[in-house]
Amino acid sequence: LANPTSGIFYPLNYLFLIFNPRFVFGYLFILDIILIGIFTFIYSRAIKLSEFASLVSAIAFMLSGTVITRIYPGHLFIVDAIVWFPLSLYFFEKIIETRKIIYCITSSISISLMFFAGHTQITFYSLLILLTYFVFRIIFEYKENKNTNDILKYLSLLLFSFIMFIGVSSIQFIPTLEFSRLL
Secondary structure (H helix, E strand, O other): OOOHHHOOOOHHHHHHHHOOHHHHHHHHHHHHHHHHHHHHHHHHHHOOOOHHHHHHHHHHHHOOHHHHOOOOOOOHHHHHHHHHHHHHHHHHHHHHHHOOHHHHHHHHHHHHHHHHOOOHHHHHHHHHHHHHHHHHHHHHHHHHHOOHHHHHHHHHHHHHHHHHHHHHHHHHHHHHHHHHOOO
């Protein structure tokens, strides 16, 4: 349970218990690549790219070396973690656009799924990129509106999102912390 690479709490891994693992392994790669494309397209549309540009972005990410080179060696847990990154970007963009709590909750769930997938390094890098993205978006929003109250609201929403992430993923996070002290 404490080993984060086991992916014990990743919902899609339960398909291995229901179906033949040989087939699930291959089909999960296909599902992951399709989800990467869908989530990238949705995020690209959220940042106001055209449909064609969004489609090109989705295809480029789906077929990128980062994703495709993980298939042959069988690094499913890495691709499982990468899947949730564009969805997290989408929810962070929606937090900035709408300032609604629901997007904080959904972003924390998508980040938790990334963590539950079993590759903590991808999750850590994604969190750094998401934080950087959020900070730059806040800076650009401030330059347009010059309202410091908005900055405080954005930061509180970001903090709430990360607290929710820690809360949702604590079922895996706490045993992993305990396990890391034994190494």
